[in-house]
Amino acid sequence: MKIGKVSIVGKPNVGKSTLINQIFNKEVVIATSKPQTTRNRIELLYEEDGYQIIFNDTPGFHEARNKLDLFLNSQVKKALKNVDIILFVFDAKREFDQEDLDILNQIKTFKHEKLIMIINKCENEDASTIEGIKESLKKIIKFDKEFCISALYNQNINVVLEYIKENLIESELPLVSNPSELEQQEKFVIAEIIRKVILNQFKYEVPHSTAVIVDEMKYYKEKNLLDIMFSIVVEKESQKPILIGKGGNSIKNIGVLARKELSKIYDCKIYLKSFVKVKKNWRDDNNIIKELGYKK
Structure with a gap:
């Protein structure tokens, strides 16, 4: 070998x-x-x-x-x-x-x-x-x-x-x-795919102050359904309404596009539930950086 x-x-x-x-x-x-x-x-x-x-x-x-x-x-x-x-x-x-x-x-x-x-x-x-x-x-x-x-x-x-x-x-x-020890954890891969969708959708408003955390995920075999709950983390209160959009249109669109991308990997139905959270200046907070999964 x-x-x-x-x-x-x-x-x-x-x-x-x-x-x-x-x-x-x-x-x-x-x-x-x-x-x-x-x-x-x-x-x-x-x-x-x-x-x-x-x-x-x-x-x-x-x-x-x-x-x-x-x-x-x-x-x-x-x-x-x-x-x-x-x-x-x-x-x-x-x-x-x-x-x-x-x-x-x-x-x-x-x-x-x-x-x-x-x-x-x-x-x-x-x-x-x-x-x-x-x-x-x-x-x-x-x-x-x-x-x-x-x-x-x-x-x-x-x-x-x-x-x-x-x-x-x-x-x-x-x-x-x-x-399996070196395979990327599914939550991390899913979070990265969702973050990619956000980067592509928002040209200048929020990209690099955005992180995604998959809070929970569960597969229901009998329904062939993958249920994913995730949070989008931003640094400023002003960025939250941009991601949500008028009448929730932007966050819905993120879900539609993310589901389309995830369907290329998972051969099942996908249900996404999202939240937008504000963690002020998280890129300069070591504890939050670690909490968001960026581990040394």
């Missing part, structure tokens, strides 16, 4: 979560067009005949403006410890900046067997632009391999995965003896 741990790092909104979703061929982590959508370091187990790989999807490393940001950056550092392969993801459509440099400097401080450069969003870029990006990045740190991909259009994802498999270590023992 070949085994290994792989961490995917990069600044916000470069396509890390979309890459993970393509590797697993389903939505296993939240992926939207807005930066800073992954908040927890997420461990996912990839299994195939003769292979076991733990993938770490991480929040985007960025300048910290509050305690939540500090927590997000700590998750990136944690994901770099004790891994075999690191995928550094760079957006071909954006300029190299201080955030990229900070991540590469972090990578230098951790031991790893392979460092792979992943240039994403290459579908409309010319060869000279791509070569320029490669040369600029290689001046900062040594890469073992470079790939140009389009995570959105599933281009070259299999090539990257095959290279990862080729560079895993042989082991008589599996990396994980009980795979």
Whole structure:
């Protein structure tokens, strides 16, 4: 058996979560067009005949403006410890900046067997632009391999995965003896899907001051029904009526769209009951951050 741990790092909104979703061929982590959508370091187990790989999807490393940001950056550092392969993801459509440099400097401080450069969003870029990006990045740190991909259009994802498999270590023992230990708790996955719906529905009003908690969930076998009760948490009283909307229209729409997304995963009827709660300045309160599930 070949085994290994792989961490995917990069600044916000470069396509890390979309890459993970393509590797697993389903939505296993939240992926939207807005930066800073992954908040927890997420461990996912990839299994195939003769292979076991733990993938770490991480929040985007960025300048910290509050305690939540500090927590997000700590998750990136944690994901770099004790891994075999690191995928550094760079957006071909954006300029190299201080955030990229900070991540590469972090990578230098951790031991790893392979460092792979992943240039994403290459579908409309010319060869000279791509070569320029490669040369600029290689001046900062040594890469073992470079790939140009389009995570959105599933281009070259299999090539990257095959290279990862080729560079895993042989082991008589599996990396994980009980795979269920690394599966994402259903409540967390459901909460992330609902939060994705909110991010897509509200352009500027509330996105990054919003968290979702699945308070209760129960499956009724005889009805083939999954009953989910969840809370949307915001920082300000003024944000609550925005989420609820006139006559409850906005919160109803969130429920409709969330049910549609969840139906792609669950082959059953889904009933959602929602609440909107205010926890003032929760992103700067360590206790609330922990309560909301962002655990170190």
